[in-house]
Amino acid sequence: MFRSGISLIFLTMFKSHTNHLGFRIQLTLTTVILLSAIGVGMIWYSSSERAITQAIEGFYRQSNDVVKDHLDEFFNNVRLIYKQQDLMADELDTIVQDKTEMQRYLTESLRKHPNIEHFYFATPNGGLSLIGRDPDIVRFNLPESYSNYFEFIETERPEAGYLHRYIIHPLKRDNILLNSQEYYDARKQPWFFQALANDQAIWSELIKREEQQGELGVTLSKAEYDQAGELLGVWGMDIDLTPLIDELERIKISPNSVITILGRQGTILTSTRPDHVAAYGELKTIDPQLTPLLYKVWKYRYGHTTDVSPVYRFHCQGQYWLSYTGYYTLDGDDRVTIVMLSPLNDFTSVFMTAKDTAIVLTLVLMIIAAIYGYYGNRYILTPIQRLTNAINNISRGQWGQTLNLKRSDEVGQLADAFDDMSRHLEQTITHLDQEREKTAKLNLLLEKQNQELEARVTARTVALKEANNRLEKLAFYDPLTNAPNRRFFWQQFNEIRDRQGCWLMLLDVDDFKKLNDTYGHQVGDLALQHLVNICNDTFTEPDFIGRIGGEEFAICSLAPDEITARRLADNLLQRLSSIPVSLGDTQITITVSMGITQCEPGSKGCFGIADGLLYQAKQSGKNKALLISLEERR
Structure with a gap:
């Protein structure tokens, strides 16, 4: 009955619009599209998409439980150290008072637990004793054979102060001193005061290791008290979480599946997808352009005021994806989000067969439409061709x-x-x-x-x-030297520093007043012009020099590292010594003292540091450059 009604409607419309070319074209296109849609729709509706989706959801729930079990096993092994300390409380009271015993205890604990990156103890007065893996042999120019040694760091007294950094063998007692420069106060560290606020071992926020690409960790700290309730200090350990990536790879449910662990602010802590993991010490964050899959899941999960299903199906990058979201609590309200993603194409071989069938059917329908269109076009195009010929004749003036x-x-x-x-x-x-x-x-x-x-x-x-x-x-610009003046130099310097970081080099001409008194101010002006010319020859763009005072200048350099910055400064001093100011038969050699510091984006104390180094260079004999890097300042 329904089909008869539809047929009657079409027949009536066709008879009433027989003389309308537009209706004929519309009817032809509608017929072809309708035939194609019916064929494709019947094939796709006969598939078992819902059953496959439900099976994938079940796999996801099991995988989420497996990830949580691995995290529990990983963190419980670490907590055992603090439980063992509770059993040896009397012995620990003696260990924390003896420097040698402390070093032995930290070393043994680190050697027995490969997942621990650093194990340390802080005194109530801010002192620190720390044993860590993987010393920075490149920074301290050590042989490759030292890469398996441990690094031992301690303050000079059991209180806040300058750190002494050693390299030690895990099974020997000999120490090799590396440096003693950085000032440290453990009481200012989050893990210290968080431990004091809890009577149990407490997990701090997740941290990243800046020395190596992609490595991640957490800190577990615990306050230690004697029998009288007096604070002996705070234990802390940094745990390397990177082995978890191997476990995540093993539990993926398909080759193109992605398992990712996210922090509270959408920070990608670790992932089975290489372009998600941390690079050069910086954890990546969910971004709609760089990580569109994770962005859609995160927006779905946390973009609603009410709870939503942990399972989410969505379209992205030209295909459908299915995701499952779970959580793992570290301590208190600190938790991470576990996201598992898979493209439905990995599981839909049946759909691929149906797709091939639909393509074949569509081709058949296209052939039928082409044959029908050929005869229809003859009726339509013949008068149009006559019209075209007439227009061409008119264009020729006929x-x-x-x-x-x-x-x-x-x-x-x-x-x-x-x-x-x-x-x-x-x-x-x-x-x-x-x-x-x-x-x-x-x-x-x-x-x-x-x-x-x-x-x-x-x-x-x-x-x-x-x-x-x-x-x-x-x-x-300074009218005498044509160098940027003080205001313009600092404006350009601040923009470069905040954008990418740079080196600040302060220069001051040695004995400039004596030069003016001896040869006159005109010669002094020539000396300043000579200095700027030498600097421009030594430093190339984008480095630039500015005059910020009478005989005081500043250089902003984008040297990539400390070695390059020091080499540029030494080249400047050498060129000034070898190229004097020529005054006819008189040759005047000028020298400068330099203070150099590395400035990271957002830093505010660079000028004071460089000025202090300049003053030290003046006081220690002039004609020299003193340099301090970010690592040395820390």
Whole structure:
């Protein structure tokens, strides 16, 4: 009954619109699309998509439980150390008072537990004793054989102070001192005061290791008290979480599945996908452009005010994905989010077969539509071809072309309109020719006036540009040395420092007052110009020099490392010593003292540090450069 009604409606519409070409075209396209949609729809609805989706959800739930079990096993092994300490409380009271016993205890604990990266103890007064793996042999120019040694760090007294850094063998007692520069106060560290606020071992926030790419860890700390309840200190250990990536790879449910562990703010802590993990000490964060899959899941999970299902199906990157979201609590309200993703194509071989069938069916329908369209086009295109020939004849100047096409559809209406147009076209063109001659005369006059106006505007623009250049030079550059003045230099320096970090080098001409008193201020000016020229020859763009005082200058350098920065400074001192200021037969050699420091983005104390180093260079004999890097300042 329903089908008969539909057929009757189509038959009525067809009879009432037989003479309309648009209706015929629409009917043809609708028929082809309808046939294709019915064939494809029947194939896809016969598939078992829902059953496959439910099976994947079950796999996800099991995988989430496996991940949690691995995390429990990993962290419980670490907590055993503090439980063992509870059993040896009396012995620990003696160990924390003896420097040698403390080093032995830390070393033995680190050697027995490979997942621990650092094990340390802080005194109530801020002192520190620490044993860690993987010493920085590159930084301290040590042989490769020392890579398996431990690093031992301690304050000079059991209180806050300068750290002594040693390298030790895990099974021997000999220590090799590396440096003693960094000041440290353990009481200012989060793990210290968090431990004091809890009577049990407490996990701190997740941390990343800046020395190596992609490595992740957490800190577990616990306060230690004697029998009288007095604080003996705080134990702490940094745990390396990178072995978890191997476990995540083993439990993936398909080759293209992704398992990711996220922090509370959307930070990617670890992932089975290489382009998600941390790079060069920086943890990546969920981003709609760089991590679109994780962004969609995160927005779905945390973009709603109410709880949503842990299972989420969505479309991204040209295919459908299924995700499952779980959680793992470290301590208190500190938890991580476990996200598992898989493309449905990994499990839908049946759908691929159906897709191939749909393609074949679509091709068959396209062939049928092409045959039908061929005969339909003959009826449609014949009058259009006649119209085209008539238009071509008119374009060659053959007026009076008419079609005389007797049809009542849209093509017939078009032919009648063309005949009317052809009759009026010659009259219109004649009128346009007359108007064109008038317009040509007016254009000649306008062109002449425009040329005169453009010449005056060009001259005025050149004059304004020259005036602006002179004003800019006076506003931003020192008139004596042509170097950026104090205000312009610091403006450029602050932008570069905040964008990418740089080196700040302060220079001061040695005995400049004596030079002025001996040879006069004119010679002093020549000496300053000579210094700027030498600096410009030594430092290349984007490095630049500025005059920030009388005989005081500053250089902003983008040297990639400490070695390059020191080499540039030494080259400058050597060139100044070897290239004197020439005054006829008199040769005057000038020297400078330098203070150099590395500035990271956002740092505010760079000038004070460099100025202090400059003062030390002056006091220690002049004609030298003192340098301090970020690592040395820390």
